[in-house]
Amino acid sequence: MKVFYSDTYEVPLPDGHRFPMGKYKKLRERLIKDRVIDAEFIEADICQIEDLLLAHDHEYIHQVLSLTLERKLARAVGLPLTPEMVIRARASMQSFLNATFTALEEGVSSSLAGGTHHAHKDGGEGFCFFNDFAVATRKIHSIDPYKKILILDLDVHQGNGNSSILNQDKNVFIISFHGETNYPYRKVESHIDIGFSKNTKDDEYLQKLKEVLTEISGHELLLYQAGVDSLVHDRFGSLDLSYEGLLERDRLVFEFVKSQGISMAMALGGGYTDPVDLSVEAYVNTYKTLNDVFFK
């Protein structure tokens, strides 16, 4: 399996910043050191501007790339806009594009970044400058408009950017499971939105996931946003899933992919425990489960 990464573009953040920049590299080192999965780890280059244009306004892209983003738009993203940050955002984008096109050829691939589901056409928010699932979907459809793409977003925050960009596109079906009381406070309608109340635990969540997956068929590629911020320890998530619950969540998703005979590209999504190692542990479990389902 090929796993793409972009953590070499790590960007120093001000002390006490809420974004866990270090988790990406930590996770990659853990996956390699503990031989969690027999994968080839490939560093991603930065993405092309033409690709960004598939899902974003020219003016917005220009403002980000030239570091001239209006203050209000910059504040919504919540990350300092610096040359390093722009490179990182573009590398993270390319990492997911590589995973997507590799998945179409080889069945399964992933990016150790991304899942930037809060970015809209004309502005980013929630730590997301550009929307990788939207760009990947549009790029595939620019080659094959009939490719049936399923987006499954299990990050605790609703995928408002995925929906605002893609929910009128043909041959895309978007599912979001999220904490109803979590950011974004104004959700954007997906094809299926499941908003859970505060402190929802494993049983209810997993039961719902089983129900939804049973009803879904006919897609060719899954883009899976595997955020682990629904973990009970997470600082930003309102749900109370356990490690075992998340593990079972991933197993259900991977078994679904296998039984449907479809391809899958996976992105990391959110994980904001303090210390961040607790989130990294959950991501490691995701890769262990992936290995168990697909490669054993």
Ligand SMILES: [Zn+2]
């Ligand atoms: Zn999230």
